[in-house]
Amino acid sequence: MSSEKTIPHSEAAAKFNKDVERVNWHDETLWFVRAKRDKSAHQIEDWELLRETASQIKFNVLSNIHDYLVEFEANAQRNGIIVHWAADAKEHNEIVHSIMAKHDVKQMVKSKSMLTEECHLNDYLAEKGIEVIDSDLGEYIVQLRKEPPSHIVLPAIHLKKEDVSETFHEHLGTEKGNFNPQYLTESARQSLRNTFLTRKVALTGVNFAVAETGEFVVCTNEGNADMGAHLADVHIACMGFEKLIPKREHLGVFLRLLARSATGQPITTFSSHFKKPRDGKEMHIVIVDNGRSTQLGREDFRNSLKCIRCGACMNTCPVYRRSGGHSYHNAVAGPIGSILAPNLDMSKNADLPFASTLCGSCTNVCPVKIDIHDQLYKWRQVLVKEGHTPKAKTIAMKTMATVLANPTVFNIAGKSGRFVMKNIPGMVNNKMNKWYDQREMPDVPEESFREWYKKNSRESKAKRDEQ
Amino acid sequence: MKIGLFIPCYVDQFYPKVGIATYQLLQKLGCDVHFPMGQTCCGQPMANSGYAHLTKGCDANFIANFSGFDYIVCPSGSCVLHVKDHLHDEKQEEKAAAIRNTVYELTEFITDVLKIDHIDGRFPYKVGMHVSCHGQRGLKLSQMSELNAPFFSKPEQLLHSIKDLDLISLTRKDECCGFGGTFCVTEEAVSVKMGQDRIKDHESHDVDYITGGDMSCLMHLDGILKRQKSRIKTIHIAEILNSLEN
Numbered sequence: 001m002s003s004e005k006t007i008p009h010s011e012a013a014a015k016f017n018k019d020v021e022r023v024n025w026h027d028e029t030l031w032f033v034r035a036k037r038d039k040s041a042h043q044i045e046d047w048e049l050l051r052e053t054a055s056q057i058k059f060n061v062l063s064n065i066h067d068y069l070v071e072f073e074a075n076a077q078r079n080g081i082i083v084h085w086a087a088d089a090k091e092h093n094e095i096v097h098s099i100m101a102k103h104d105v106k107q108m109v110k111s112k113s114m115l116t117e118e119c120h121l122n123d124y125l126a127e128k129g130i131e132v133i134d135s136d137l138g139e140y141i142v143q144l145r146k147e148p149p150s151h152i153v154l155p156a157i158h159l160k161k162e163d164v165s166e167t168f169h170e171h172l173g174t175e176k177g178n179f180n181p182q183y184l185t186e187s188a189r190q191s192l193r194n195t196f197l198t199r200k201v202a203l204t205g206v207n208f209a210v211a212e213t214g215e216f217v218v219c220t221n222e223g224n225a226d227m228g229a230h231l232a233d234v235h236i237a238c239m240g241f242e243k244l245i246p247k248r249e250h251l252g253v254f255l256r257l258l259a260r261s262a263t264g265q266p267i268t269t270f271s272s273h274f275k276k277p278r279d280g281k282e283m284h285i286v287i288v289d290n291g292r293s294t295q296l297g298r299e300d301f302r303n304s305l306k307c308i309r310c311g312a313c314m315n316t317c318p319v320y321r322r323s324g325g326h327s328y329h330n331a332v333a334g335p336i337g338s339i340l341a342p343n344l345d346m347s348k349n350a351d352l353p354f355a356s357t358l359c360g361s362c363t364n365v366c367p368v369k370i371d372i373h374d375q376l377y378k379w380r381q382v383l384v385k386e387g388h389t390p391k392a393k394t395i396a397m398k399t400m401a402t403v404l405a406n407p408t409v410f411n412i413a414g415k416s417g418r419f420v421m422k423n424i425p426g427m428v429n430n431k432m433n434k435w436y437d438q439r440e441m442p443d444v445p446e447e448s449f450r451e452w453y454k455k456n457s458r459e460s461k462a463k464r465d466e467q
Numbered sequence: 468m469k470i471g472l473f474i475p476c477y478v479d480q481f482y483p484k485v486g487i488a489t490y491q492l493l494q495k496l497g498c499d500v501h502f503p504m505g506q507t508c509c510g511q512p513m514a515n516s517g518y519a520h521l522t523k524g525c526d527a528n529f530i531a532n533f534s535g536f537d538y539i540v541c542p543s544g545s546c547v548l549h550v551k552d553h554l555h556d557e558k559q560e561e562k563a564a565a566i567r568n569t570v571y572e573l574t575e576f577i578t579d580v581l582k583i584d585h586i587d588g589r590f591p592y593k594v595g596m597h598v599s600c601h602g603q604r605g606l607k608l609s610q611m612s613e614l615n616a617p618f619f620s621k622p623e624q625l626l627h628s629i630k631d632l633d634l635i636s637l638t639r640k641d642e643c644c645g646f647g648g649t650f651c652v653t654e655e656a657v658s659v660k661m662g663q664d665r666i667k668d669h670e671s672h673d674v675d676y677i678t679g680g681d682m683s684c685l686m687h688l689d690g691i692l693k694r695q696k697s698r699i700k701t702i703h704i705a706e707i708l709n710s711l712e713n
Contacts (some may be wrong), residue, residue: 009654010653010654010655010656010657013654013656013657014655014656014657017656017657017660023660027664031639038612038613041615042615044615045615047615048614048615048616316613318642318643318645318661319645319654319657319661322657322660322661322664323657354516354517354650354653354654355654355657356647356650357600357643357645357646357647357648357650357658357661358515358600358601358647359600359604359643359647360600360601360604360605361600361604361611361613361641361642361643363604364604364611364613364614365613377514377515380515380516380517381517381518381519381520383517384516384517384518384520385520389517393516394518397513397516397518397521398521400512400513401510401513401518401521401522401524401525402524404476404507404508404510404512404513404524404525405507405523405524405525405527405528406507406524406528407504407505407506407507407528410476410507410508414476414479414480417480418480418481434651434652434653434655435651435652435655435690437655437659438655438659438691438694439659439662439687439690439691439693439694440689440690440693440694441690442481442482442686442689442690443481444481445481445482445483445484447483448479448480448483449474449478449479449482449483449486449487449502450474450479450502450504451483452483452486452487453486453490453502453504454504456487457490457502458494458500459501
């Protein structure tokens with residue numbers, strides 16, 4: 001995938017910012033979700049304790065992942081679930097396809113699974129002549145538009161109802177210019193209902209897989225995962241191996257954290273437990289690595305595998321809110337995506353850890369306490385060392401480091417810099433200077449602080465008095 | 468109590484008035500303040516850009532200048548946080564550790580070390596406080612809106628004690644202004660948009676001044692305000708605390 005040309009985050013975000021009204025709307029909508037999250041999280045007295053507990057449970061999982069996976073596999077098999085292992089995206093896609101092929105089925109209904117986005121399953125199956133319909137409303141909308149989701153919880157959050165109306169008019173034949181959300185939702189519902197009734201294979205994601213019982217939990221607000229899974233003959237559930245939790249009792253911790261962090265709801269509308277196939281039906285689980293064991297082996301970034309995909313870090317991120325999810329050119333956007341993406345492909349995603357001001361808000365909202373902004377800082381160091389930085393930047397940084405390490409050079413550079421700004425402002429106030437595009441340069445003072453200090457400090461005054 | 472005054476490189480060059488205000492304020496509060504003349508920069512611009520391995524020269528220079536003080540005080544949360552988190556030197560790790568443990572942001576030093584929570588004087592203006600992310604979430608100078616915990620704010624506590632200072636509450640209490648070091652040029656579009664939105668929040672509360680503990684955030688906001696020909700001015704918190712009317 002390294003050969004694919006990606007538009008750097010800064011460029012894509014600049015493009016997104018051209019439409020001020022849209023970027024304002026995007027920012028305000030996601031801020032509204034963040035505010036809802038605050039309100040509902042702060043209603044729980046022990047919220048911070050809950051976060052810490054979840055973080056510790058996940059820490060235990062990551063430290064003993066082998067044992068928990070073996071335990072989960074054994075229990076799932078005992079329940080009658082067929083368990084598959086996939087080392088990477090390719091294997092995952094092949095496994096899913098082989099199940100479809102075995103049943104000779106050419107159509108699939110799918111509920112939300114960011115893992116399948118990560119693996120580009122839809123494209124793979126399309127090449128094999130299999131039609132996939134995404135049944136989550138947001139995903140359905142972006143799928144019709146042939147776009148990837150821009151947010152892991154709110155896939156179509158970059159679109160306004162006018163955009164959705166246009167898309168539905170084109171693909172579902174709804175009335176042109178009818179923006180009524182209820183009308184549009186109902187139209188999608190009717191269309192999807194037919195899909196649910198006719199599909200033999202349903203694929204869902206997994207929010208939590210319980211090692212102790214071999215069961216898994218899928219959380220949705222629309223019930224679409226349940227509709228798909230209950231009506232199909234074959235249910236395929238795909239999960240990254242980090243979705244494991246040790247015991248069923250731990251669900252109480254995570255289910256409370258997930259929905260509150262994601263949308264500010266106390267709990268998702270549907271939290272469905274799947275344990276075994278119904279009589280005569282099949283249930284499969286595909287457990288995927290795809291770079292996760294590499295990340296597990298990177299001590300500085302291991303904690304990123306605690307992520308429960310709530311999207312809170314995106315909603316709170318002031319950069320994400322003004323960039324749009326597509327600018328992150330990765331299945332998982334925003335702060336957490338910027339940690340996960342370089343693990344998958346360093347050269348393709350080297351820009352992402354720099355698409356942050358390191359403000360730290362992401363770390364504070366994270367329900368499992370991932371040190372997101374610290375990991376972004378650490379990724380920057382790794383990416384520079386591995387040579388994924390423009391040469392010009394490296395030269396500039398080396399020059400800067402030399403100047404700043406030497407007081408004499410620093411003073412001369414400072415003085416001449418101020419001289420230029422004052423006397424030849426055109427040297428700085430030009431198109432080459434990105435600061436100056438939409439901001440004025442600071443006024444240049446007559447003297448630096450140290451020049452003032454030399455003349456006016458108590459010490460120098462005392463010295464002068466002595467003379 | 469011997470204080471080493473740590474003035475960030477860009478404040479030294481472009482905002483000497485903030486350095487002067489900090490120096491004079493600390494003297495008024497009874498401190499013995501010294502500015503080590505060989506100081507340059509803490510190295511944060513390189514480190515945050517991924518070049519932490521190039522900061523060894525800066526680190527050594529910082530240690531040479533700031534060893535031996537009881538406390539090191541700086542009018543910038545961001546620079547203090549960098550020193551606290553990242554100042555190391557294999558050859559003199561003990562000295563580096565001593566510095567990491569005694570470096571303070573100005574308002575934190577006033578409230579926590581000097582134990583002063585009240586400043587006499589008057590500032591008859593409407594003021595909005597922009598909390599810098601590194602000061603707030605890094606140094607924990609005030610409570611963060613994301614956490615479920617009681618409110619406190621070291622800088623606001625000082626501002627509240629000033630007569631006739633009308634400190635407004637922002638709609639988004641602690642959103643980043645978008646400066647972010649080299650982010651302000653590498654991600655210019657988003658950076659400026661964030662700054663403009665931050666200003667709008669202050670504007671909607673009709674402030675005269677935007678203040679804060681980090682001149683870098685204020686420099687970014689000031690650049691946008693001036694381009695917009697706004698009547699709102701930026702002022703570092705040290706300047707307010709040092710220039711009070713009676």
